[in-house]
Amino acid sequence: MSAVGFIYPQLCFSNNAIISTFPGTASMLSGVAAAAKAKGYKDYHVLGIAGDGGTADIGLQALSGAIDRRDKIIYICYDNEAYMNTGIQKSSLTPFGAKTTTTPPGKNIRGTLTVKKNMFEIIAAHNIDYAATASIGYVQDLINKIQKASLVDGPSYIHVFAPCPTGWGIKTDETFEIAKEVVDSGLWYLAEYENGEFTLNRNPREFTPVENYLKKQSRFRHLLEEDIIEITEARDRKWERMRRQWNKN
Amino acid sequence: MNRPPVRKYIKPKHISDYPVGPSFSAGYLTSDNSGWRTLRPVIDNDSCTGCLKCYLCCPEGVIYPKEGKIDIDYDFCKGCGICSKICRNKVIKMEKEKK
Ligand SMILES: Cc1ncc(C[n+]2csc(CCOP(=O)(O)OP(=O)(O)O)c2C)c(N)n1
Numbered sequence: 001m002s003a004v005g006f007i008y009p010q011l012c013f014s015n016n017a018i019i020s021t022f023p024g025t026a027s028m029l030s031g032v033a034a035a036a037k038a039k040g041y042k043d044y045h046v047l048g049i050a051g052d053g054g055t056a057d058i059g060l061q062a063l064s065g066a067i068d069r070r071d072k073i074i075y076i077c078y079d080n081e082a083y084m085n086t087g088i089q090k091s092s093l094t095p096f097g098a099k100t101t102t103t104p105p106g107k108n109i110r111g112t113l114t115v116k117k118n119m120f121e122i123i124a125a126h127n128i129d130y131a132a133t134a135s136i137g138y139v140q141d142l143i144n145k146i147q148k149a150s151l152v153d154g155p156s157y158i159h160v161f162a163p164c165p166t167g168w169g170i171k172t173d174e175t176f177e178i179a180k181e182v183v184d185s186g187l188w189y190l191a192e193y194e195n196g197e198f199t200l201n202r203n204p205r206e207f208t209p210v211e212n213y214l215k216k217q218s219r220f221r222h223l224l225e226e227d228i229i230e231i232t233e234a235r236d237r238k239w240e241r242m243r244r245q246w247n248k249n
Numbered sequence: 250m251n252r253p254p255v256r257k258y259i260k261p262k263h264i265s266d267y268p269v270g271p272s273f274s275a276g277y278l279t280s281d282n283s284g285w286r287t288l289r290p291v292i293d294n295d296s297c298t299g300c301l302k303c304y305l306c307c308p309e310g311v312i313y314p315k316e317g318k319i320d321i322d323y324d325f326c327k328g329c330g331i332c333s334k335i336c337r338n339k340v341i342k343m344e345k346e347k348k
């Protein structure tokens with residue numbers, strides 16, 4: 001994983017763990033899986049955890065290759081929507097409008113100009129064995145999905161929405177609620193992809209207002225009404241398509 | 250609590266005491282990690298129902314079930330306050346850390 005630091009000789013896991021290179025979480029997992037197979041191990045999981053930058057930007061090629069080879073690995077991307085460790089730089093998973101140190105809002109430009117990369121469907125397009133989206137605000141759903149991934153005989157991918165207090169301008173005790181509200185407001189969604197089919201796990205009849213979600217975070221505080229309308233319309237277009245094309249639960 | 254115990258790290262004295270690579274046995278803790286905690290979660294009353302929601306949500310994994318209720322491992326708690334906010338029965342109160 002590229003996400004957890006250890007200072008020798010301290011290791012916080014009771015399991016064996018390795019820190020990968022930043023772009024190499026998936027290729028490292030491939031190597032570990034190959035070694036476990038060669039050793040004839042039977043009872044094990046090869047699990048990697050990496051951030052949005054490590055996954056959707058610099059590590060995408062390695063991840064794509066591992067899925068293509070159908071390596072038996074579980075890949076978890078925790079998405080805090082920017083490069084947080086190095087000081088809040090924009091990634092391709094930073095949402096439209098968000099303030100980062102590389103997308104500062106000013107008179108002419110109001111934060112991030114690009115929209116969040118659609119990683120879930122990019123991964124699904126590999127015809128992967130199992131992929132899912134989740135949020136730390138819906139913990140049981142997340143646990144169920146990890147459980148499901150652990151039973152897959154091939155690659156699996158879980159994309160977890162995970163707020164960052166420093167980067168988003170929220171209090172440390174608010175992360176759980178924000179991660180729930182993003183799903184309730186429709187700006188994130190809980191879904192699965194298996195056997196070539198998409199399923200929406202949660203299909204709210206009514207969304208909570210996008211504005212309430214955005215205005216709780218200082219990274220969105222500069223947004224104008226027209227920006228919020230744009231974000232709301234993009235949400236509605238996405239849900240119209242998901243509801244039309246995907247199975248509903 | 251089922252984490253490995255914190256133990257003293259004995260620094261190698263000679264080059265031959267060092268391992269060949271930068272690897273070590275898993276679960277080897279040599280220090281606690283709670284120095285940046287400014288608020289301390291305190292179990293304030295006994296209306297805990299043992300629902301274990303705080304146990305599921307603690308980002309540090311330092312809440313653990315104990316005799317139908319919960320306990321907190323202060324050696325690694327960072328004081329984020331999520332457990333306090335999440336508990337419907339207001340069992341956990343955040344207090345100023347006295348260190
Ligand atoms: C090849 C390489 N380039 C740059 C870095 C510096 N670096 C370390 S962490 C990090 C940001 C990671 O962002 P993300 O993957 O989103 O994880 P987060 O810090 O947000 O948890 C960067 C750029 C590195 N370690 N390796």
Ligand code: SF4
Nearest residue numbers: 297298300301303336
């Ligand atoms: S402290 Fe609160 S959230 Fe935690 S187990 Fe007890 S009642 Fe549940």
Ligand code: SF4
Nearest residue numbers: 307326327329330332
């Ligand atoms: S304050 Fe945070 S780290 Fe400490 S026990 Fe509560 S949830 Fe866990």
Ligand SMILES: [Mg+2]
Nearest residue numbers: 051052082084
């Ligand atoms: Mg990140």
